[in-house]
Amino acid sequence: MKYLHLIWAALFRRKMRTLLTLVSIIAAFLLFGMLDAVRTGFDDAGKSAIGAQRLQTGSKLSFIQTLPQALDAQIAQVPGVKSVGYANWFGGAYQDPHNQVFSFAVSDNYLDQYPEIDVSADEHKAFDNTRTGALVGEQLAAKYHWKVGDKIPMQSTIFPQQDGSKNWTFDIVGILHSKDKKAGGFFDQMFLLHWKYFDDSTPYNRGTVGWYVSRVTDANQADRVAKAIDALSNNSDHETRTQTEAAATASWMKQLADVGLIVSSIMGAVFFTLLLLSGNTMMQAVRERTSELAVLKTIGFSSHAVMAMVLAESVLLLLLGGVLGLLLAVVLVAGFHAATGGAIPMAPVGADIWIHGLVLMVVVGLLVGALPALRAMRLNIVDALAGR
C-alpha cells in the first residue's frame, strides 16, 4: 500500500495514453455489465421464492389447448395444495392488433396466488363487484395513459363476443403494483379481466380454462403435488402437465434464445481485444521506463518488488476502467429497464455481476501485466542504465 502513490504516478506518467486505454476498458466492462445483466435476467426469470411455491398446470398436448373448468375443484382437493386459481389467455390488443397486451381472463381468487402483487383493498373490492372490471399493471396503465374510472375498448385477437364483434369494453377499476420491482417487470404489464364475464360473453370458450395456478403449502413437496395433479387427468382426453413456475419459465426462456452462448461469444471477442489492447499499453509503459526501473533496482528495490509494482500498475489500470465501466452499466441498465418497461428480461447490475466483473478485472490485469512485469524483473541494471 505504501507504494500506491508510486504506482499511481507511473500509471499517469503518460496521461493521454492511460486515458485512451481507460476509455477502451470502460467500454469493455460496460458491455460486460449489460450483457451479464441480460444473461442473469434470463437465468433468474421465474426464480423467486414465491415462484417456487407455485405450480402451473397446462394441457399436456400444448400450451394453446384448454382444460375443463371442472378440474378446479379437483385440484383444490389434492393434498398439499393451498389454493388454486385459473386463467385464460385473452389475446387483447389496444387500438391496433399489433399492440398486444398481456391480458388474462382470471378466476376471482387469481390474485390470491400472487402475494407479490399489490392492489389496494378498495380497488380489489371494486374489481370483485364490477362484472366488466379490469385491473391493469402500472407500467401498462402509464403507457396508454389509463386511469381508474376509464372505460376502454379492447380488441381480442382470439375471442369474438356473442354478436361476432371482437371489440370488448372494460372499466378500469384498479392498478396492479408489483412489490418487488426487480422481478416484477411482467406483473406491471398485465391486464386482468373476469373469467366469468369472459366465458359468458364469448361462444368460443364454453367453460374452459387455459391453465391453473396453484400454491403449495410446502415448496419441498412441489414435485409430489405436481405429480398428484397430473394423475387426476391421466388417460383422459385432457391430460395435464404440471411444473413449478420456475421450471416453466426457464423452459420458455431457453426456447426463446440461447442467451448464454450469444453473450459468451460476444464477451470472448471483447476480452480478447481488450487483452491485446491493454497488454500493448503496459508493454509500451514498461519499455519507456526501462531506465527508471533500473534506478529503482539500483536504490535497493528487489526484482520481485519491481515485478509486483508493474503487476499492480496493470491491475490498477483494469480496476479503474472496469469499475467505471460497471458503474456506467448500472446507470444504463436501470435506464434501459425503465424505457422498455421490463420487456426484455434484464436483471439490475447486482452483487454477483460485480463479483464476476471484479474477478475478471484482476485476472485480465494480471495476464496483461505478466509479460511486462517479467521483463521488468529480469532487467539487468547495467544494460538498462546504459540504454542497451
Next chain:
Amino acid sequence: MLNELMDSPMALFSVVLLLLVVCLALWMLLSRQGRQAASVTGVGISTLRQRLGMSSVVVVGIAGVVGVLVALLAMSEGYRETLSKTGSADTAIVMRGASASEVMSVLDRASVTLIPQAEGIARDAKGRPIASPELVVAANLPIKGGSADDEGSVQLRGVGEQAWAVRPQVKIIAGRTFTPGLRELIAGKGATKQFAGLEPGHQIRLGSQVWTVVGIFASGDSLDSEIWGDAGVVADTYRRGGSRASVTVRLSDPQTFDAFKAALEANPQLKVDVDTTLNYFSKQSEGTTKTIRAIGITVGLIMAIGALFGALNTMFAAVASRAREIATLRAIGFRGLPVVVAIMLETMLLALLGGLLGGLLAWLLFNGYSASTLAAGTVGKLSFELKVTAKLLWIGVLWALTIGFIGGLFPALRAARLPVTTALREL
C-alpha cells in the same frame, strides 16, 4: 439500379465514399501535394512491420467490432429471410378478421367452404380451386439433447391435399407423406433437429395419443420448423371440429389479389382478413428482426468506442515514434496536408484490414450457423440459419473505415502541427 442504391442512407454513404476514393486517387496521381502524400504513405506502410504489435491492436480491435456486428446482423437477416421466404406474392392467406396470427384465427366450417369459391383462385388440372384450409396448433415434444422432462413447443399444421399445390417448395425428402385419416405425421427438416424422435418410423405422443412419424419434408423456409398431419385427424385430437385456422390459396395471377380480397370482404357472410402470404410473413418477422438488429447495433457501438480509443492510442504512439521522421519531412519542405493524409490513409488501411478480417471470421464461423427462437406469430420453435450477406460485409467494412477515419484524424492533425524544431531535437 441507381434508385435502388439510393434508397437508404447507407447506400448514399457508399456512393459518397466511392467518389471520395476516386477523387483521392486522382489527387495523389495528378497534383504535387498528392504525390508527396503518396510517398509519405508509402514510407509509413513500409515501416509498419516495425510497429507490428501496436498496429495489430487496431486490426484486431476493429476485427472484433466488425465480427460481432456482422454476426448479430446476420442473425436478424437470417430470421427475416426465413420468414419472408415462406410467403410469395402469388399466394394469399385468409384468416378471421383482426387475428394477429394463424394460430389465433378460427374460421368456421361455413367460411371454410365459402372462401375457395371466390374469384381469382388458380385451378388445378381437375378444375378444383387451389385452396388449402389448414389448422395451426402447437404440440409439446421432448427437446433433442434435453432431459426427459425438457419439452418444447412445435407448430403442428393440419393440412389437406391442396397444401402441396399451394406450396410447391415443400418436398418429401425421406419416407412418405401421411395417409389421410390416420394418426401419421411428417416432420420438417428444421423440427427434426430441434426435437427428439422425429425420425420416420418413430412414434411420438401428442397428449394421450400415439402418432407415427412417416416422413421428413424440406421447404427451405419457416415451414421447415413445423410438423404436418391430416387436418381432420389433427382437428379431432385438438377438439376443433370442422373449424380451421386459415385458408391459403394460390392466385391465378398476382394481379388478381385485389379482386380476390375485394370479393371476400364484400361477402356479408364472411368476416375475414386477406393478405398475400409474402406480406403476412414479412410482417410477422418485423418485430424480432428489429430487436436483434437494435441489439447488434448497440453492442457494436459500445465495442466501436473501445476499438476507436485503441486505434487513437496506437496512432498517437505511431506519430510519437515517428516524430523525428515527420519533422525531417516537414523541414525539407513537405507541407502539412500530405502528412495528415498519409497518417489517415495508414490508419484506414489498418482499419480496412480489421474490417475484412472481422467479416471473414463472421462468415467462416457463423454463415449457415443454425439458431432457433420462439417466433412471433407462431407457437413453435423456429429454426433459421445465420446469413452473412455481401451487404452485411459491406456494412462491416463501412463501420471499420469510419472507426479508422476518426481514429486516424486526431493523431494526423497532431503530426501536422508538430513543431519542427522541438521534434528534431527529441532523442
